[in-house]
Amino acid sequence: xxxxxxxxxxxxxxxxxxxxxxxxxxxxxxxxxxxxxxxxxxxxxxxxxxxxxxxxxxxxxxxxxxxxxxxxxxxxxxxxxxxxxxxxxxxxxxxxxxxxxxxxxxxxxxxxxxxxxxxxxxxxxxxxx
Numbered sequence: 001x002x003x004x005x006x007x008x009x010x011x012x013x014x015x016x017x018x019x020x021x022x023x024x025x026x027x028x029x030x031x032x033x034x035x036x037x038x039x040x041x042x043x044x045x046x047x048x049x050x051x052x053x054x055x056x057x058x059x060x061x062x063x064x065x066x067x068x069x070x071x072x073x074x075x076x077x078x079x080x081x082x083x084x085x086x087x088x089x090x091x092x093x094x095x096x097x098x099x100x101x102x103x104x105x106x107x108x109x110x111x112x113x114x115x116x117x118x119x120x121x122x123x124x125x126x127x128x129x
């Protein structure tokens with residue numbers, strides 16, 4: 001990813017040196033990382049809304065309104081994945097690294113894959129969040 005805004009579900013106060021949340025819908029915050037010419041140019045953190053029935057769609061709208069282009073998750077359900085795809089936010093998968101900065105760097109360098117529907121929670125995917 002050469003240019004754009006990446007969102008990473010985060011624990012606590014988030015930030016580039018923070019820890020990732022294992023479930024985007026229940027995360028405390030989203031760390032938003034702006035990338036310009038393949039380099040991190042800015043980092044902001046926004047709070048996640050309270051997770052309620054159907055609440056997995058609330059982050060879709062929040063991230064869309066914050067002009068996010070890509071989201072990195074360790075797991076996601078089919079319903080929110082479909083909604084992210086519909087609004088043009090690419091969802092990438094990384095289930096191994098608990099830290100935000102290395103995951104962002106992996107996406108920038110092209111080392112993460114877009115998650116497929118067969119990797120979603122409840123669809124036979126291996127989901128541990």
